[in-house]
Amino acid sequence: MTLHPSGPHLPYGRQNIDDDDIAAVVSVLKSDWLTTGPAVDEFEAAFAAAVGAPYAVSCAKGTAALHLGYRALGLKEGDLVVVPAVTFLATASAARLVGAEIIFADVDPDSALMTPETLEAALDRAGGPVAVIAPVHMAGQMVDMEAVGAIAARARAGIIEDACHALGGKDVQERPVGSASTGGLAAFSLHPVKVIAGGEGGVVTTGDVDLAAAMRRFLNHGIGRNDLADSAQALAADGTANPWYYEMSEPSPNYRLSDIHAALASSQLNKLDHFVARRRALVARYDAAFAALPSPIRAVIRPSGRVPYGAAAWHLYVALVDFETLGRDRANVMHALRARGIASQVHYLPLNRQPYYRQRYGELHLAGAEAWYERTLSLPLHPGMADDDVDRVVAALSSIVEHGA
Ligand SMILES: Cc1ncc(COP(=O)(O)O)c(C=O)c1O
Numbered sequence: 001m002t003l004h005p006s007g008p009h010l011p012y013g014r015q016n017i018d019d020d021d022i023a024a025v026v027s028v029l030k031s032d033w034l035t036t037g038p039a040v041d042e043f044e045a046a047f048a049a050a051v052g053a054p055y056a057v058s059c060a061k062g063t064a065a066l067h068l069g070y071r072a073l074g075l076k077e078g079d080l081v082v083v084p085a086v087t088f089l090a091t092a093s094a095a096r097l098v099g100a101e102i103i104f105a106d107v108d109p110d111s112a113l114m115t116p117e118t119l120e121a122a123l124d125r126a127g128g129p130v131a132v133i134a135p136v137h138m139a140g141q142m143v144d145m146e147a148v149g150a151i152a153a154r155a156r157a158g159i160i161e162d163a164c165h166a167l168g169g170k171d172v173q174e175r176p177v178g179s180a181s182t183g184g185l186a187a188f189s190l191h192p193v194k195v196i197a198g199g200e201g202g203v204v205t206t207g208d209v210d211l212a213a214a215m216r217r218f219l220n221h222g223i224g225r226n227d228l229a230d231s232a233q234a235l236a237a238d239g240t241a242n243p244w245y246y247e248m249s250e251p252s253p254n255y256r257l258s259d260i261h262a263a264l265a266s267s268q269l270n271k272l273d274h275f276v277a278r279r280r281a282l283v284a285r286y287d288a289a290f291a292a293l294p295s296p297i298r299a300v301i302r303p304s305g306r307v308p309y310g311a312a313a314w315h316l317y318v319a320l321v322d323f324e325t326l327g328r329d330r331a332n333v334m335h336a337l338r339a340r341g342i343a344s345q346v347h348y349l350p351l352n353r354q355p356y357y358r359q360r361y362g363e364l365h366l367a368g369a370e371a372w373y374e375r376t377l378s379l380p381l382h383p384g385m386a387d388d389d390v391d392r393v394v395a396a397l398s399s400i401v402e403h404g405a
Pocket of ligand 1: 061063088090091162190191
C-alpha cells in the first residue's frame, strides 16, 4: 500500500487508490465482462475468506445489502425492527423499504453504540414481538454481540449486523466481524470513505446457504433457475434444460455488483490488513495527542468512549466536544477548522429526529442519542494521512479551544 498524502486540504474520509487498483479496473475494462461476471465471483470468494464467512453475497450498495438482509430474514409489512437511533439513514430506510416499522433504541452517550440495556428498553417499548434487531458497529467499534445475541434469541428475533463501518474489525473472541458466528447476517458497504473502496458496492455475509440463495435471487430480478414451476417450458422434449429459460418468483430489484466495481474492491481487499493497521496507528496517535493536551482543554474536547467488545477497524475518529463550555457552536468550530484546511463531519443526527420519523412515530426523547449528537465531531481519518496530519488537526482544535481561533 502506498500512502497518498492529502495535500493542504484534509478531507474527513478518503479512498486510498494505488496503481494496482487502477490496473485491476483496466483489466476488466479490456475483458468481455463489465457487469456481473468472473470478477464478482472472485471478489465474493475473497471477501468470504477475509471475514471467515461461509457465504458472501455482493450487491450494488451497503443500503442494498441491508435491504437484501432484511428480506432474507423474512421481514415484512408491519413487522417490528429495532435500529439504534444513531446510525446512517440506510439502517432504518432499508427496513422501511419492506414495510417494517422502526423501534429506535437509545445508545451509549459516549460511543453511540446500542447496549444490552438500551436494546431491552426498546424491546419493552415495542409493545409486541420484534422480528429483527439491527446492531450497528458505529465508527467501527463493536456492539456487545454476545449479550445482544442472547437477548435476540430470547426475543426470537433475527439479527442483521450493520457492519458498514466495521470491515476488518474483530469481536472479543478474535472472530472477524461478519464471520457467521458473530450474528445472523452482516451487511457491509464499499463506499469510498469506508475501510475498502469499491466506488459503490455492498456485501452481505452469512453462514446459511438458503439465506444466501434467497439474497442472490432477490438481487437479480427475482430470477431463479431451480425449482421451476413450468416444467413444460423449462425442459426440452429430450428432458434436458432449455438454456434460455428462467422464471421470476416475485418482482425484485437489480442490485447486482458490476465486474468493474468488483475488480477495484478485490484489489482493495488485498490491502485490508494494511488499511486497518494504518487506521489503528492514526487513532493511537490522535489518542496520544489528545492525552498530551493541558487538562483545561481536555475538559472541553476528548476522544469518544471506547468499549471492550472487540478490536475496532476504525472507520471514523470521533471527538466529543463540550460546545456549551467552549462558548462556540459546532458550525463555528467546523468553519474554523475548514479555514485551516481541515474537514470535519457529524455522525449522525439521531434518526428519530428526522422529519419523516417524527411524523410517523411522534416525538421520542432518547437521552443517550441526544447527548452523543450534542457533542459529536468526526475528524479526518483515512489511511493516506501522515502522522503530521493528525498533529495538525489536534493542534488546530487545541488553538480553537484555547484562543478562539
Ligand atoms: C452505518 C451505515 N449503514 C449503511 C450505509 C449505506 O451504505 P451505502 O452508502 O454503500 O449504501 C452506510 C454508508 O454510508 C453506513 O454508514
